[in-house]
Amino acid sequence: MTRPLSVAIAGLGTVGGGVLMMLRDNADIIAARAGRPIAVTAVSARDRNKDRGVPTAGLRWYDDPVALAADPAVDVVVELIGGSEGVALALAEATFAAGKALVTANKALLAVHGAALAASAEERGVALAFEAAVAGGIPVIKALREGLAGNHVSAVAGILNGTCNYILTQMRERGREFAEVLADAQKLGYAEADPSFDIDGIDAAHKLAILAALAFGRPVAFDQVHVEGIRRISAVDIAFANELGYRIKLLGIARQTEAGIEARVHPCMVPQTVPIARVDGVFNAVVAEGDFVGRVMLQGRGAGAGPTASAIVADLIDIARNRFTPVWGASASELSTAPSVPMSSHVGPYYMRLMVVDRPGVIADVTAVLRDLGISLESMLQRGRSPGEAVPVVLVTHETKESAMREAVERIGRLPTVMEEPTLIRIETE
Amino acid sequence: MTRPLSVAIAGLGTVGGGVLMMLRDNADIIAARAGRPIAVTAVSARDRNKDRGVPTAGLRWYDDPVALAADPAVDVVVELIGGSEGVALALAEATFAAGKALVTANKALLAVHGAALAASAEERGVALAFEAAVAGGIPVIKALREGLAGNHVSAVAGILNGTCNYILTQMRERGREFAEVLADAQKLGYAEADPSFDIDGIDAAHKLAILAALAFGRPVAFDQVHVEGIRRISAVDIAFANELGYRIKLLGIARQTEAGIEARVHPCMVPQTVPIARVDGVFNAVVAEGDFVGRVMLQGRGAGAGPTASAIVADLIDIARNRFTPVWGASASELSTAPSVPMSSHVGPYYMRLMVVDRPGVIADVTAVLRDLGISLESMLQRGRSPGEAVPVVLVTHETKESAMREAVERIGRLPTVMEEPTLIRIETE
Incomplete structure (x- = not known):
């Protein structure tokens, strides 16, 4: 067996703890499937003494996450800091500059800086893996980028934000108003104290920008995504939708039209009979339509420590096996230049x-x-x-x-x- | 750009024609995603003059499919002959003996000889790819073998035979008896003249054996699968199921139990509210349950020229990119020896x-x-x-x-x- 793959983790919150736990609990099958052990050797997190449910003794501890990239014994950096700028961006750049692979769950970083980061990764011939950035543990990135790679994809759409789907489901099932359900969701931990990122559609738009780039083989273009959230949906709209044979879902939709690519996140009425209408609660789903494969749908848990760790570990296994895929499916020079169309069209x-x-x-x-x-x-x-x-x-x-x-x-x-x-x-x- | 990947296709029926068409129509994106062009250079089929909707001029033509393996200009053989024995098996062995990769849609071959073929492929360090063998274009093999690779999977289940699902759906929607619906399905081309392979559950059992091997990381064990078909389901059962809140589906289910692995194909009553109950008509679906990822479901078209070609081309792109995964997810020596449990338990x-x-x-x-x-x-x-x-x-x-x-x-x-x-x-x- 080859030497272990040495991993550094930046950020030991819920997801980081989940990755440590999965690598420990499932070490046997992970080593078998990766062809070698995968070992976390270095970490960076604010609090060294917090109980994470997994032992962190024996790990090299860095106060500055960016310093992880320079650790000569580290092969891969897992970035779990979040945010499109600041430390996360600096760490990504430092990781590529050191000629190392980066695994990230950071959709904002990819949506905003994905094109530049892909260029950096490509220049060094290293992997930038981000299965965890969209739809949690559901392998949608792999499905689009590899599984459907021979298809011209005409559309990709999905329920990409579990908080919004939970709120809309609760509104429908209990006939309650948005503000009440949001308050409950915050108490239950399904929504953040500042919920804007989720309920205004920004999180879903980051994910849609990533899916659209993969589906259409073109550079990620977050600023071209039309974004609306669910604040204005009222119980009366949910009742009317029901009467008209629809369900209201916050969807991210990217579609190839004659004029170019349309990408949008907003509440939609979808017929009650289509499969995506039945995906309720915190679940996510992604539908892709390919010219040969037809319509394929994937669904599952889109967030949480377990599903996100599952996606990150899958990326680490790919890297351990040297299974390499260009960031957006093809090298930068081969990407499409299909124009975006504005929402007004x-x-x-x-x-x-x-x-x-x-x-x-x-x-x-x-x-x-x-x-x-x-x-x-x-x-x-x-x-x-x-x-x-x-x-x-x-x-x-x-x-x-x-x-x-x-x-x-x-x-x-x-x-x-x-x-x-x-x-x-x-x-x-x- | 590297030199083209040179492909030989054995069997130019509907699926073989679909592969030729996809490689021609989508040559641009396939080359970009594969990092080099993928070119069919040699073929073998019974009738040289049949119109397949795609030009076959300029291809090296072999009467004996097994001879494709020895063509020095061929890198990969695509086996679309079918059947677990005879020519398909001889071609697979000859391909590995020649140190070449094999792509196949042949579930019977893999279910019956998968362990021995994996050993041959592993010995030569070549790929044995079979995305098309289960659930058509839905990337379930990739999802299980790579996407969920870090998980201990506790169960995998699916609607794996579109003919049976179509018949059961028609029986329910139209309140008709099995024999009438089967006769119609035969007229429409959804069922074979000799339908036994589908309706007696054998096709689904081949696919389940493959999924179970991947899910539990153990050698394929078709002879341990309990198989029953749908012949005995009557319109009255469908009506009772409806009354009891169930749908009748032919499912393949493999589950880790305390005593060992249970693998079975038979008609099931599933609650109308679970997602798989809503997968109707010729569609397939696969659900996998992992210890970290939770439950993931994939659904789409499980058969037909387009979806099957999509899966085969995805495998070819993996091979062109040198993305290598051991046949059953890990090398033979690392596979589990978990025992099977008999249906009587x-x-x-x-x-x-x-x-x-x-x-x-x-x-x-x-x-x-x-x-x-x-x-x-x-x-x-x-x-x-x-x-x-x-x-x-x-x-x-x-x-x-x-x-x-x-x-x-x-x-x-x-x-x-x-x-x-x-x-x-x-x-x-x-």
Whole structure:
């Protein structure tokens, strides 16, 4: 057997502890599958004395995570610090400069600096592995980058944020409002004290940028992703969705269109009958559509110490076996230059929910705006009656261009009988 | 760029034609992802003049497929002949003897001779790749062998035969009997003229043997798989399943139990709420449960030229990139020697459907047998009444040992008021 693969871990929080535990508990099969033992030899974390449930004695301890890269006895650095800038970025650069492989769970780093980091890794011929950055332990990176590698992928979509999916599921199952469910999720540890990163869609957008780069073989382009979160979804929208045969999910969707690649994260109405509509709670799922393979879906736990450790250890086994794949599936010079298309060009059916004063003539005003913009309606629903007060009205459109819908939202929002800014949810039927 | 990977294809049926087409149509991205072009240079097939939708001019043509292995300009042989013996086996052995890699879609070959072939491949240090052998284009082999490689897998299960899943789905959706749906499926090309291989569970058992070997890191053991098909499932069972909150699926299940590894293919009742219950029609799905990753499910098209070609091309790209994985995940000397347990030791709840003469005392006789064998009932259902004629009666048991259930089936089948052999369907609640 070859000598052990020597691993340094930067960041010993929940995930770092999980990696230590998995490498210890499953050392036998990991060594068999890696062709050699995988041993953590150096670590960096703020608190040396915290109980992590795994012994850390005998490890070389660094106060400065960036110093791990220079440790001559380290072969691979596992970066679990997080954040797209600062220490995480410095450590990644130092690791490549030292000619070593990097394994990371850091989606922000990859989404923002993925192209430059890939160039650095490629220049040194070292691996940059990030299975843990998207959908936890579900091997979606491997599936897209290797398993479907012979396909032209036309679309990739997924439930990429477990916190949002948990909140939307709870809202539906218990008929409760967003703010209440969020507060509960924070108590249960399913949502952060500052939940913005999750519920405003940023985390999902980082992951989608990574999936889109892999699916379409082009450099990662986070700044081209349209992002909306779930704050404006109300219990009344969930009830209407149910009535219309849909479920509301926060999806990340990247699709090859005739004009270029469209990449967007926002709440969607999806038919109750499609498999992704059934993925509930903290679970994640990714669907990819290839020209030869057709539609493939993967689902499982998208977060947590165990699933994330599983992905990181899989990357370490690949590195131990010298199984090498270019960061974005092909070398930088071979990547596609397909353009991105702006969200304003998106075309699809829309759900628009208004709160209007319940009195004659209101619907006529609203539908006149739609007529003027050439937007055609598939259906209209109104719930309850309370003359002179606010009632919800739902309009479902046929295929419409996003720019026209935005204009409609603005004009309708200005009508004196419309009480608040209309809520717009895109309908995804494919 | 390195020189092209030179590929020989043995067997140019639907799948072989699909591989030629994919390598031609997607040559650009395949070369980028493989790091070099992948070129078919030699083929063997019965009919040189058949129109395959792709040009075959310029290829070296062999009448004897085994001769492909000896072609000095060939790097990899793709075996698409099928069958566990004869030409396919001879070609595999000749390929390894020539020090070349083999890619195959042949589950029978791997299930029956997988251990010996892995030893041959390992001795020469060449790849034996078989992503296409299980679940078509869904990258389940890669997911289990690499993506979840750090996990102790406790169970793997799947819908592994699209023909059976199609038949069971049609029976449920249309309320029709097995024989009628099978006849239609044959007309539509979803079932073979001789359907036994599919509907008697043999094809699924080959695939399960492969999955179990990967999941538990042990040599493939097809002869240890318990196999039952779907011939005895009747429309009345489907209706009862629905009433009880279940769907009937032909599943392959391999599970680590305290006594050893249990591997079985048979019709199952699964709760309507679990994801695999929703996988309908010709689709396949595989669920794996790992100690760190939790439960992961993959689903997609399990057969057809496109999906199968996708899997074969992914294997070719791995070989072109020199990404090497031992056949069963670890080298032969590192595989587990966990014993198999016989089906008679299986424990679980059971559904038993009887056709009995509708007259007093019948149920008392049946339940006396169960009492004598220590089998406890969870529920009993009876449909319709027609005094003096046959009516169905369904018994659902609590956890029971298979050996006791078999004895019960035999004794109950001998009762004069029971009109035909009872139908037994195992209930899977996990």
